Amino acid sequence: MTKRRTAAEIIGFHFCWDVRDVSETRYQPTRYATPAVYVIGDDYYAAPSDNRPPKYELGKPWTEIAEHYGRKIFCSEMKGA
Secondary structure (H helix, E strand, O other), rough: OOOOOOHHHHHHHHOOHHHHHOOOOOOOOOOOOOOOOOEEEEEEOOOOOOOOOOOOOOOOOOOOEEEEOEEEEEEEEEEOO
């Protein structure tokens, strides 16, 4: 049986961060929406459970940057950054 991982855990693994540090960067407008989006530096990150990029645009178009634990991580650069 595999352990279900949260988006914060997956993104944290990618950046070698603690899950609590990633959780603190959650983007406020997605607090009650899925998938969860996190802001790290000048970029938005998401690791949706359906492995598809988020439908909403926050910055530039979403691009796949990595895959960990069978879930893809997507990044969107902030506009003007």
